[in-house]
Amino acid sequence: MTHPVRNVVIVGGGTAGWLTAGVIAARHQGRIRAGAFSVTLVESPNVPIIGVGEGTWPTLRTTLEKIGVSETDLFRHCDAAFKQGARFARWTTGAPDDGYYHPLMLPQGFTQVNLAPHWLESGEGRSFCDMVTPQGVLCDDGLAPKTITTPEYQAMANYAYHLDAGKFAPFIQKHCTEKLGVRHVLADVKTVNLSEAGDIVSVATEQAGEIAGDLFVDCTGFRSLLLGQALGVGFKDCGDVLFCDRAMAMQVPYESEDAPMASHTISTAHSAGWTWDIGLPTRRGIGYVYSSRHISDEAAEEELRRYVGPRAKGLSARKIPIRGGHREIFWKSNCVAVGLAAGFLEPLESSAIVLIELSAKLIAEQMPANREVMDIVSRRFNDVNHYRWGRIIDFLKLHYVLTRRPEKFWQDNTDPATIPDRLKDLLHLWQYQPPWFFDEFDRIEEVFPAASYQYVLYGMGFRTEVSADDNGGTRAMASGYMREAADMTRKMRAMLPTNRELVNKIHQYGLQPI
Numbered sequence: 001m002t003h004p005v006r007n008v009v010i011v012g013g014g015t016a017g018w019l020t021a022g023v024i025a026a027r028h029q030g031r032i033r034a035g036a037f038s039v040t041l042v043e044s045p046n047v048p049i050i051g052v053g054e055g056t057w058p059t060l061r062t063t064l065e066k067i068g069v070s071e072t073d074l075f076r077h078c079d080a081a082f083k084q085g086a087r088f089a090r091w092t093t094g095a096p097d098d099g100y101y102h103p104l105m106l107p108q109g110f111t112q113v114n115l116a117p118h119w120l121e122s123g124e125g126r127s128f129c130d131m132v133t134p135q136g137v138l139c140d141d142g143l144a145p146k147t148i149t150t151p152e153y154q155a156m157a158n159y160a161y162h163l164d165a166g167k168f169a170p171f172i173q174k175h176c177t178e179k180l181g182v183r184h185v186l187a188d189v190k191t192v193n194l195s196e197a198g199d200i201v202s203v204a205t206e207q208a209g210e211i212a213g214d215l216f217v218d219c220t221g222f223r224s225l226l227l228g229q230a231l232g233v234g235f236k237d238c239g240d241v242l243f244c245d246r247a248m249a250m251q252v253p254y255e256s257e258d259a260p261m262a263s264h265t266i267s268t269a270h271s272a273g274w275t276w277d278i279g280l281p282t283r284r285g286i287g288y289v290y291s292s293r294h295i296s297d298e299a300a301e302e303e304l305r306r307y308v309g310p311r312a313k314g315l316s317a318r319k320i321p322i323r324g325g326h327r328e329i330f331w332k333s334n335c336v337a338v339g340l341a342a343g344f345l346e347p348l349e350s351s352a353i354v355l356i357e358l359s360a361k362l363i364a365e366q367m368p369a370n371r372e373v374m375d376i377v378s379r380r381f382n383d384v385n386h387y388r389w390g391r392i393i394d395f396l397k398l399h400y401v402l403t404r405r406p407e408k409f410w411q412d413n414t415d416p417a418t419i420p421d422r423l424k425d426l427l428h429l430w431q432y433q434p435p436w437f438f439d440e441f442d443r444i445e446e447v448f449p450a451a452s453y454q455y456v457l458y459g460m461g462f463r464t465e466v467s468a469d470d471n472g473g474t475r476a477m478a479s480g481y482m483r484e485a486a487d488m489t490r491k492m493r494a495m496l497p498t499n500r501e502l503v504n505k506i507h508q509y510g511l512q513p514i
């Protein structure tokens with residue numbers, strides 16, 4: 001007798017819970033409509049969602065399109081704006097003009113030829129980013145990545161969103177319950193009931209009694225009520241590699257309604273961490289992520305207020321303790337964790353929501369037909385997630401290891417004992433060959449491709465001792481792609497509206513639905 005998986009119970013109604021519900025319900029819509037499958041989301045009416053997390057990754061466009069959300073509605077209901085990457089200011093030397101972009105567009109011709117050696121040879125003082133893609137210049141000019149006639153989710157320049165995290169979860173909730181048949185239960189989970197074999201049989205709630213299921217998704221945030229607490233899966237701390245353990249967030253109004261709105265995240269290094277600065281249509285979200293071992297909360301708040309300037313007067317700062325790391329495994333028995341319940345890494349590259357999307361997609365695609373095959377799927381899920389979290393830790397650390405800033409926080413970050421071995425090896429290798437496909441960037445859904453490593457390395461002044469070869473005409477190809485990037489820059493600058501102009505137009509007219 002097999003035990004079919006027909007009822008999925010998600011506990012937690014933050015971004016993780018609702019995105020996971022949406023992705024699973026959309027993928028299994030036929031069975032839901034036929035009454036053969038159900039997705040139930042249980043959410044506490046008393047425990048608020050974390051309500052931060054305003055930077056996303058371009059994957060969100062595909063995820064939202066697939067679950068049937070209108071992009072125009074997203075802009076109108078979530079205070080959303082376009083994001084085309086991040087600018088890292090003062091990370092290398094700390095000087096006022098020290099900065100580089102990690103854009104969302106790949107270098108032109110990325111799959112055909114590695115432009116890094118050609119830029120190293122002929123860059124003539126121009127940044128790697130500016131030689132290989134138009135996107136840094138588009139960000140400098142505060143431009144949008146498309147025009148009002150570009151249909152929903154389509155792009156002229158690759159993009160993600162900045163959005164109000166407090167509005168995003170309720171927005172997806174409405175779509176899930178009204179369009180996708182997700183059952184919503186507002187109740188506090190008090191106990192988690194286990195079978196003798198260690199599976200979760202049901203969750204007992206205060207307001208809605210017992211809720212049984214075949215597969216449970218833990219989206220309870222930092223609490224990790226199901227996987228961490230009930231199933232006792234430990235937490236693997238990564239504070240020895242990534243030191244930041246506090247965040248302090250502020251919502252800062254603009255000087256005027258039509259003030260310019262950056263189309264990239266501005267990430268500025270400070271004495272013991274860095275600030276994010278995200279432009280939404282109605283306000284900026286600004287926060288300092290720092291290491292309490294290197295700075296006191298009071299001094300951090302002073303630094304944050306200094307960064308914000310006179311507009312910080314009278315604004316309150318919300319302190320959020322953070323713990324970098326992840327669960328030792330992500331799926332145990334019939335319970336899988338997604339979102340903060342699975343782990344958290346400092347939000348330097350907006351990697352949390354993209355991990356939620358990828359996890360939800362994997363669960364939806366590989367939904368085990370029955371309990372008997374679930375352990376095969378969970379092993380796969382755990383393998384992929386260990387790989388992903390490990391790679392993201394490496395990539396985040398890369399932003400710190402090349403710094404020449406003198407403060408203790410930054411110098412401690414360059415201590416080889418704090419650098420993961422795989423990253424150390426790659427840094428050694430990259431002295432002689434630039435990152436490209438072969439550096440183990442071999443998974444289909446790589447969160448950060450080799451191009452991301454190129455932007456950070458060369459943005460921070462790393463040099464690879466390599467001469468550009470001309471095998472098979474690569475030199476001509478490379479100059480062709482660099483010329484193409486320059487042409488695109490000219491054309492796009494001439495035609496693209498500003499981020500604010502386009503967002504205003506979307507509010508007024510909407511984008512053309514696909």
Ligand SMILES: Cc1cc2nc3c(=O)[nH]c(=O)nc-3n(C[C@H](O)[C@H](O)[C@H](O)COP(=O)(O)OP(=O)(O)OC[C@H]3O[C@@H](n4cnc5c(N)ncnc54)[C@H](O)[C@@H]3O)c2cc1C
Nearest residue numbers: 012013014015016044050053055189221339340347352353
């Ligand atoms: C400072 C900071 C900045 C961040 N910036 C970014 C960013 O720029 N980009 C990015 O991608 N991510 C970012 N993140 C991460 C992002 O905020 C989260 O990954 C995302 O919001 C998902 O949160 P969650 O849904 O897992 O948890 P939460 O939002 O905490 O939701 C937990 C849910 O569990 C429910 N719950 C808890 N206990 C119970 C119970 N007993 N019974 C029933 N329900 C219960 C709660 O009611 C709630 O609905 C940031 C995080 C922090 C801390």
